[in-house]
Every structure is written in structure tokens, then in C-alpha cells.
């Protein structure tokens with residue numbers, strides 16, 4: 694049977710990152726609730742950033758896919774690899790800080806590699822149509838200041854942007870677990886642990902129900 698595939702993106706450049714701690718607490722709690730074997734693909738794109746997209750890759754996006762492959766084949770290989778990791782994932786976990794009201798550049802670069810015309814979405818006269826199946830996506834996000842407050846104290850380009858960028862490929866089941874105001878905490882890791890425990894009590898059970906294994910054998 695195909696293992697249950699988890700793709701984990703760690704987007705902070707920091708070694709002792711609060712967002713990484715948060716996501717691992719959630720993962721530790723989710724793992725025993727998943728039937729069968731779990732295959733974890735971990736991408737530390739914050740600490741080991743993906744290269745910036747190349748001119749060849751940008752040019753290739755303007756071409757029909759067959760022509761793009763013929764002309765730029767080898768230069769699409771990183772994108773192909775990242776897309777296939779995403780395609781096979783039954784669960785996408787993203788651990789990320791807020792950087793200047795939105796996602797860090799490292800995560801934006803990953804998005805630029807996976808949001809691909811004729812691969813993960815197609816363009817139609819009516820607009821963009823997704824090509825990937827939906828799958829549960831959990832975003833563990835931490836911020837130094839007062840993000841995600843109502844009324845807002847900082848503009849939120851983070852959640853609307855991620856909803857749009859993941860949604861264009863078909864990933865619409867996106868949940869956020871957020872810990873904010875860490876710059877005002879003397880013990881940010883304790884604050885993260887408290888937030889993780891709160892989600893485990895309030896959100897874990899419901900989120901676990903959304904986990905479905907793809908039935909394709911491998």
C-alpha cells in the first residue's frame with residue numbers, strides 16, 4: 694500500500710525557529726493518528742533556500758508545455774521534482790514566519806516553482822483552473838508582532854496570498870495555526886508550546902478527520 698505522504702516545508706532561515714518548533718509539535722500529534730506507514734519529505738527551504746528562478750524557467754512558462762520541455766527540459770527538473778513531491782503528498786505542512794506582512798521569500802520561490810501552467814493549473818478564457826487534487830494543508834505560522842488580530846493591527850497579506858497561491862493549483866483545504874506577538878514574549882518557545890497544546894485540544898480531532906490516503910498503489 695502507498696505510504697501516507699507528508700510534505701513538510703520549513704521556511705524560517707533560523708536554526709532554532711519558532712515556526713519549526715510549532716509544526717513539529719503538530720506533526721508529533723498527527724503521526725500516531727495516521728494509519729499505516731508515513732513517508733515524510735522534509736524541505737528546509739528557509740535554511741537551505743532554493744535557487745532563484747532562472748531566465749530559462751521564466752521563459753518556459755510562456756510556452757506550451759511540450760515545447761517548453763523540448764527547449765528547456767533539464768532546466769525544468771527542479772520544478773518537476775518539487776511538483777511531484779507536492780502531487781504525491783497526502784498532507785502538506787508549512788512551517789513559516791511572517792516576514793513583512795506576508796510569506797518569506799523562500800516560500801515564495803517554492804510557489805514560483807510549483808505554480809506552473811499546464812502542470813498544476815491551466816489558463817482558460819474564464820480564468821485559471823486548478824489541476825491538482827485538493828489535500829489537507831496545515832500552515833504553522835509565527836509572528837513577532839500583532840498579526841491576525843481583529844481589528845487588524847498589521848495588514849494581512851499572508852493568509853489571503855497563501856489561499857490564492859495554493860488555491861490556484863487546487864489546494865483549498867488550508868488551515869492556519871498561528872502564534873503571534875512572540876517579540877513581546879520573554880520565553881517565545883514556551884508561548885509556542887502553549888499555542889500548540891491549545892490547537893491539539895481544540896483543532897487536532899477535527900483536522901485528523903480530513904486526512905485521507907490516496908488509494909493509488911506504489
Ligand SMILES: Cc1cc2nc3c(=O)[nH]c(=O)nc-3n(C[C@H](O)[C@H](O)[C@H](O)COP(=O)(O)O)c2cc1C
Nearest residue numbers: 705707710711712790791792793794835836837838
Ligand atoms: C525580515 C523579517 C520581517 C518580519 N516581518 C514581520 C512582520 O511583518 N510582522 C510581524 O509580526 N513580525 C515580523 N517579523 C518577526 C517574525 O515574524 C518573528 O520573529 C517570527 O516569530 C519568526 O519566526 P521563526 O522563529 O520561525 O523564524 C519579521 C522578521 C523578519 C526576520
